[in-house]
Amino acid sequence: MEEGKICNKVGLIESGLMKCVFHKHGDEIIFEFAFENNFISDYYSFVTDTPSAKEIKCIEDTTVYVITKDRLNKLGRSHPFIEGISRQMNEKLFLRMHDRLKSFLLDTASERYMKLMSERSDLVQRIPQYLIASYLNVKPETISRIRKKNTL
């Protein structure tokens, strides 16, 4: 998935690890990670039919099953339960965005890192620190310093 195109697909990751990023002055800012059994898409662009501000790339070798919006809509007509899934999906995404926003509103860099450590240790294990830094919207040096402080 490239920046600037309207995202008209959703992927389901069978194996591997992907990232979805914004660009800011040429740096990547991580919007989200996704791995096995996660959906991956620029759902914002998908829903609004506007050009994507994000790019989606692999971090590890990855196998993804992709379905287009068209195909999904057709499926929806013959299998009405898909509407329900879609509602749940919207809800889940809302909750996720909300949590992340809340963390930016209320927590310091250090608190965000600590929470990520305890709540998503799977991610922190698997993903290099400089990507974690980007996800928390801080520089890798800052993560390094936070770690130092909290192991003294």
Added chain:
Amino acid sequence: MEEGKICNKVGLIESGLMKCVFHKHGDEIIFEFAFENNFISDYYSFVTDTPSAKEIKCIEDTTVYVITKDRLNKLGRSHPFIEGISRQMNEKLFLRMHDRLKSFLLDTASERYMKLMSERSDLVQRIPQYLIASYLNVKPETISRIRKKNTL
């Protein structure tokens, strides 16, 4: 709506202006504003059935129509179109959270203020500056300085 209680209602504002806030060390951090024809709720608590981390208060004298979750569910059974509204609502809230998060990930305080000025001038007109500051997660002094720089 008080912090700590599970939010099991949604309000529709007929007239007036409300705010929904987090608390951080005794200060209010504005999560959102809502006015005429807007829904107001701690939808996060509503959906997850967990105690609210927010408080909802009036900024102006306000008239609100309130419906409980129970009542809404019952209505949903007799009027299936409500399921559709609920999906749209989730979607809209996702998009809103996304935009706000994106702004925190990519923009400076000054850029966030400028965007708010151009995109939500209705709010900026109507709401005292110190509340706008809180919504943008900066101090009132900072808004004051941003304004100064941009009128010189």
Added chain:
DNA sequence: GTAATTCGTTGACCTTGATCAATAAAGACG
């Protein structure tokens, strides 16, 4: 009309995290 609040502005100084540069580990690969 004057006092008392409340909100916005300004200045001096401080803190958090960014930037830049150097170095150290840790993997990848011949």
Added chain:
DNA sequence: CGTCTTTATTGATCAAGGTCAACGAATTAC
């Protein structure tokens, strides 16, 4: 094994925005 490349750590310095305090303007209360 040693070399090359990528990631992590550390130090020195800088900038954005926060904090604290003073002052003004505007609104409300009496």
